[in-house]
Amino acid sequence: MTTPLTIAKVIASPGVGSFFFDDQAAIKAGAVRDGSAYLGNAVTPGFKAVREPSESVSVLLVLSDGYIAHGDCASVQYTGVGGREPRFHAADLARQIEQDLGPRMEGMSVNIFREAAITSERMINELFDCKRAAAYGVSQALLNAAAHAAGHHLMAQVIKDEWDISTPLAAVPIYGQCGDERYTTVDKMILKSVPVLPHGLINVPDLVGTDGAGLEEYIGWLRARISQLRVTPSYQPIIHLDVYGLIGAVAQGDIEQTANIIQRLERAAGDHQLRIEHPLDAGSRDAQIQAMAALRRTLKARESKVAIIADEWANTAEDVHLFAVAGATDMVQIKTPDLGSIHNSIDAILDCHKHGIGPVLGGTCAETDQSARTTTHIGVATGVSQMLAKPGMGFDEGYTIVFNEMNRALRIASLIGRS
Structure with missing residues (x-):
């Protein structure tokens, strides 16, 4: 049974990613590999070194029933090239999510994931430079919240229901x-x-x-x-x-x-x-x-x-x-x-x-x-x-x-x- 739920508070916690952010342009230009590092100077805006630790931001949505839904902001290894947005810095992004986005999301219904995701993405596009990284984490938390609200706690089923996918859930390679x-x-x-x-x-x-x-x-x-x-x-x-x-x-x-x-x-x-x-x-x-x-x-x-x-x-x-x-x-x-x-x-x-x-x-x-x-x-x-x-x-x-x-x-x- 679906329970009407809203967002009471938005919390953001800086974290790390599982590998590195690499300056692909510098590597293609000849940056020399030295163990797990690269020698040379960064050339892509936002990088201070050719290889930097990847970062993340955990987005935590405190719902009206006390449940905390979770998603993580992230960017790809080769960020800032190939038409991608610049790399983000976790402390700055977490602060902006809490201070700028959080108050606007308070009171938002989480029962319909797609609707909430589109609405939050629109807000993020108005507020953020690293739009996609922010929306990636926020939307994950919203899907988690919608699954909780629906009572079955299965995010895949929310997707099937909202996109009217008739094929059964199945393993993929x-x-x-x-x-x-x-x-x-x-x-x-x-x-x-x-x-x-x-x-x-x-x-x-x-x-x-x-x-x-x-x-x-x-x-x-x-x-x-x-x-x-x-x-x-x-x-x-x-x-x-x-x-x-x-x-x-x-x-x-x-x-x-x-x-x-x-x-x-x-x-x-x-x-x-x-x-x-x-x-x-x-x-x-x-x-x-x-x-x-x-x-x-x-x-x-x-x-x-x-x-x-x-x-x-x-x-x-x-x-x-x-x-x-x-x-x-x-x-x-x-x-x-x-x-x-x-x-x-x-x-x-x-x-x-x-x-x-x-x-x-x-x-x-x-x-x-x-x-x-x-x-x-x-x-x-x-x-x-x-x-x-x-x-x-x-x-x-x-x-x-x-x-x-x-x-x-x-x-x-x-x-x-x-x-």
């Missing part, structure tokens, strides 16, 4: 990210039979190599290692590589040569399905859509089965829609912090389904356990193609958080008869 540990962390993924791996963090040209030779060698190692370590012969994971636009860079922007390299990698993958995220970077949203569409047409004409995935420059629900209707990609990473309020991520996922594009429910290593659990409910409610194990780059922790939250939600749904 999880994909792992290995960070810089491209070998030892992959072993963990194989031993745990992760469906999609390894992300790879292919963020410097040497990892691609001349004409893709470096990546070809790495994919060969992946295949051999999977065969060696897999627990059952039927385990055949999808190989998903995020190349940060560097295949296109190695190909000097030439679409035909970019396709040549991708097909070389496809041959190296053998029987494994291959997915390439952000294969090139054209420098703006419209140019990216045009270039990705040309690459996709070229690959399809050559009968390639590689799926290319849009990532950077797809930062809003509108961006995702434009990539989808242009036929510019096979899949889109819905990078949840970039889309701000989580109702935008839900809209973008359903729009992908409508246009036959595979939605990848992503996010970032730099967010938190709370945001990961909340967005897991989005994945099981909307039936995404795959869902990122997050946060962090250690893999084990993020995989545990997402896998267990997904299974808890499905088990609860099966017992209360609502799925």
Whole structure:
């Protein structure tokens, strides 16, 4: 039974994220890796160093019945580039949420999540510079509040009800990210039979190599290692590589040569399905859509089965829609912090389904356990193609958080008869 509830008070607590905020422009310009740090000067506004600890802000909504709903503000690792808003500073953002936003949200009804999320996003857009980070955390807390008010305490069911999703809640494939540990962390993924791996963090040209030779060698190692370590012969994971636009860079922007390299990698993958995220970077949203569409047409004409995935420059629900209707990609990473309020991520996922594009429910290593659990409910409610194990780059922790939250939600749904 739904209980009418309102917000009595808004509290914000500064926190940390699970990895780092990295100045991608400085790294691409040649900042040298030194252990876990980078040497050199920051170039992206808002950064004082090339690598800085990621931050978060916990948003706590004290409801009229005393329940405290929780969500976490976060930004992606490579904030401030690719059309994204600047990095935020937790102490400043927490102060602004309490002082400027909180009084305006007091008395707001939390029973209808979508309505409350849209209203709060409108307020945030009027008040904040780091709009999306703020709306990301506030909307998570509102979804938690709506689930509490509805009595079943299952955020995925709120999403199904409010968006009129008829398909049952279901498990979706999880994909792992290995960070810089491209070998030892992959072993963990194989031993745990992760469906999609390894992300790879292919963020410097040497990892691609001349004409893709470096990546070809790495994919060969992946295949051999999977065969060696897999627990059952039927385990055949999808190989998903995020190349940060560097295949296109190695190909000097030439679409035909970019396709040549991708097909070389496809041959190296053998029987494994291959997915390439952000294969090139054209420098703006419209140019990216045009270039990705040309690459996709070229690959399809050559009968390639590689799926290319849009990532950077797809930062809003509108961006995702434009990539989808242009036929510019096979899949889109819905990078949840970039889309701000989580109702935008839900809209973008359903729009992908409508246009036959595979939605990848992503996010970032730099967010938190709370945001990961909340967005897991989005994945099981909307039936995404795959869902990122997050946060962090250690893999084990993020995989545990997402896998267990997904299974808890499905088990609860099966017992209360609502799925």
